[in-house]
Amino acid sequence: MQPTQYFVVVTKREKRACKHCEEGGVTAAPVPERIIEKSLVSDRVVIDTVVAKYSDHLPLYRQSVILQREAGVEIGRATLDGWVMRVGELLIPIVGVMRRELLGGSYIQADEIPIDVQLHDGRGQNHQAYLWQYSRPGGGVVFDFRLGRGREGPKEFLGLFEGILQTDGYAAYESVGGSKSVHAGCWSHSRRKFFDAVKLNPDDAVSTCIVKRIDELFGIDALARAEKLDHAARHVLRLERAQPLVEIIRGEVEAARDASLPSSALGKAANYTLSQWQKLTRFLEHPELELSNNLAENSMRPVALGRKNWIHVGSQQAGPKVAAILSIVETCRRLKIPVRAYLAAVLPGIADVSIQRLAGLTPAAWAARQQ
Numbered sequence: 001m002q003p004t005q006y007f008v009v010v011t012k013r014e015k016r017a018c019k020h021c022e023e024g025g026v027t028a029a030p031v032p033e034r035i036i037e038k039s040l041v042s043d044r045v046v047i048d049t050v051v052a053k054y055s056d057h058l059p060l061y062r063q064s065v066i067l068q069r070e071a072g073v074e075i076g077r078a079t080l081d082g083w084v085m086r087v088g089e090l091l092i093p094i095v096g097v098m099r100r101e102l103l104g105g106s107y108i109q110a111d112e113i114p115i116d117v118q119l120h121d122g123r124g125q126n127h128q129a130y131l132w133q134y135s136r137p138g139g140g141v142v143f144d145f146r147l148g149r150g151r152e153g154p155k156e157f158l159g160l161f162e163g164i165l166q167t168d169g170y171a172a173y174e175s176v177g178g179s180k181s182v183h184a185g186c187w188s189h190s191r192r193k194f195f196d197a198v199k200l201n202p203d204d205a206v207s208t209c210i211v212k213r214i215d216e217l218f219g220i221d222a223l224a225r226a227e228k229l230d231h232a233a234r235h236v237l238r239l240e241r242a243q244p245l246v247e248i249i250r251g252e253v254e255a256a257r258d259a260s261l262p263s264s265a266l267g268k269a270a271n272y273t274l275s276q277w278q279k280l281t282r283f284l285e286h287p288e289l290e291l292s293n294n295l296a297e298n299s300m301r302p303v304a305l306g307r308k309n310w311i312h313v314g315s316q317q318a319g320p321k322v323a324a325i326l327s328i329v330e331t332c333r334r335l336k337i338p339v340r341a342y343l344a345a346v347l348p349g350i351a352d353v354s355i356q357r358l359a360g361l362t363p364a365a366w367a368a369r370q371q
Contacts, residue, residue: 009042011032013028013029013031014028014029015027015029016028017029024263026287026311032190032348033348033349034348034349035047035086035087035090035347035348036083036086036134037094037351039313041083043344043347043348044344045083046083046086046087046347047087047340047343047344047347048340049063049083049084050079050083050084050087050325051339051340051343052344053084053106053306053310054170054302054306054322054325054326054329055302055329055333055339057302057305057306057308057309057310058309059309059310059311060077060080060081060084060310061077063080064076064077064080074235076195081314082245084325085318085321087325088318088320088322088325089320089321089323089324089349090322090347090350090351091321091324091327091328091347092320092321092367093351093355093358094324094328094346094358094362095142095323095324095327095328096358097234097358097359097361097362098140098142098233098327098331098362098363099134099157100141101359101362102134102135102136102139102140102142103158103198104157104162105136105139105163106135106162106163106164106288107136107163107166107288107289108134108135108158108161108163108165108166109134109135109136109137109138109166109167109290109293109295109296110132110133110134110135110154110165110166110167110173110296111132111167111168111293111296111297111299111300112130112131112132112133112149112153112170113130113131113133113300113303113304114128114129114130115128115129115130115131115303115312115313116128116129116294116307116311116312116313117129117147117226117312117313117314117315117316117318117319118312118313118314118315119315119316126312127147128148129145129148129313129316129319129324130145130146130148130149130153131143131144131145131146131300131303131323132145132146132153132154132157133296133299133300134157134158135295135296135299136335137290137295138334139329139334139364140327140331140334140335140362140363140364141299141327141330141334142327143303143323143324143327143330144157144323145313145319145320145323145324146320147316147324148292149172150172151171151172151173151174151175151176153172154172154173154176154370155176158177158181159177160175160177160178161175161177161178161181162177162178162179162180162181162287163181163182163259164179164181164182164183164184164282164286164289165181165183165184166183166184166185166186166289166290166293166296167183167184167186167293168185168186168189168293169185169186169187169189169272169275182286183279183281183282184274184279184282184283184286184289184293185279185280185282186280186291186293186294187214187218187280187291187292187298188291188292188293188294188297189272189276189292189293189348190214190269190272190273190280191211191214191215191275192334193265193268193269193272193273194210194211194214194269195207195211195271196265196269197264197265197266197269198211200265201265205268206252206255206256206259206260207256207265207266207269208268208327208367209252210252210253210256210269213245213248213249213252214249216245217242217245217246217249217291218291218292219229220237220238220241220242220245221234221238221291223237224237224238227228227302231287231288232287234287238283239284239286240286242283243284246281246284246300250274250277253270253273253274254270254274254337256268256269256270257271257274272289299334302329302330303326328342328343331362331363331364332363333348334355335363335364335367337363337366337367342363342366342367346361
């Protein structure tokens with residue numbers, strides 16, 4: 001198999017002048033739109049670098065070594081980083097549009113993940129920052145970079161959002177959004193705590209039973225998906241089958257709480273579930289609400305895998321740019337859009353695009369035009 005080949009592309013621009021109207025001067029063909037103006041690197045190489053790092057999790061120093069070894073092309077890591085940061089900077093306005101569209105909807109799932117960042121403050125240690133992920137099932141994903149894990153992150157991002165916010169039990173999500181917002185919980189997190197109790201004690205019949213009950217709950221939604229029911233039809237099925245099952249689960253959880261030590265794995269699982277009970281049962285009131293926050297968690301897996309390879313974000317200023325790239329890469333993955341094709345279509349000349357046209361450049365809008 002032939003390795004990727006690198007070659008020089010020469011662009012010749014024809015110049016013309018009129019002998020009879022010398023005051024018009026010399027006219028040349030316009031310069032092709034590029035991602036990085038006046039750069040010697042092609043758009044394809046820039047896009048390949050971004051995709052290799054944030055989709056294939058290949059850090060820049062490895063890419064630099066591979067280029068040298070396979071193609072004899074010597075490009076330093078700092079140069080590659082400059083390309084990546086420029087792409088992130090160009091994508092920030094598009095992600096801003098995606099954020100406004102997300103907040104204009106009725107349902108958001110949120111989660112957060114730690115990520116190291118270099119602050120260059122002389123301590124010689126990385127700072128633990130966070131990427132907060134906000135998304136809608138079947139829709140786009142927006143990552144928000146923050147230096148901390150405090151409530152100010154979701155509070156500022158969500159603003160006066162008035163829809164459904166689904167999260168785990170982390171307290172920072174409390175009292176965010178508008179006055180009409182609804183906070184929903186995640187059954188997967190509750191199940192996980194009981195499953196942890198089973199792992200500690202495989203003979204724990206109570207925890208095992210509750211895990212099976214929650215699995216039955218998920219099985220009802222699985223049936224709805226298999227039968228391709230819309231939200232309204234799924235809601236009818238939930239009221240018929242899930243509602244009585246939820247009451248059984250509550251009774252078993254309350255009995256488990258009363259019969260176990262608060263500090264035991266079972267006691268902690270029961271107390272967590274009952275403290276979240278109102279949020280966990282919101283799905284019986286809102287047809288579009290999913291049982292779990294798993295889609296949001298799944299969006300974090302590429303970040304978790306990537307950070308093992310590229311280790312940290314290079315600076316606080318780079319954080320929002322990295323978040324913008326990850327937002328686009330993960331949205332393209334969710335919507336099954338070829339990320340290379342999307343970036344190649346959108347990035348060249350985007351710096352000169354008016355704000356009014358940005359709404360037509362989001363991954364969802366671009367995909368709709370392709371169809």
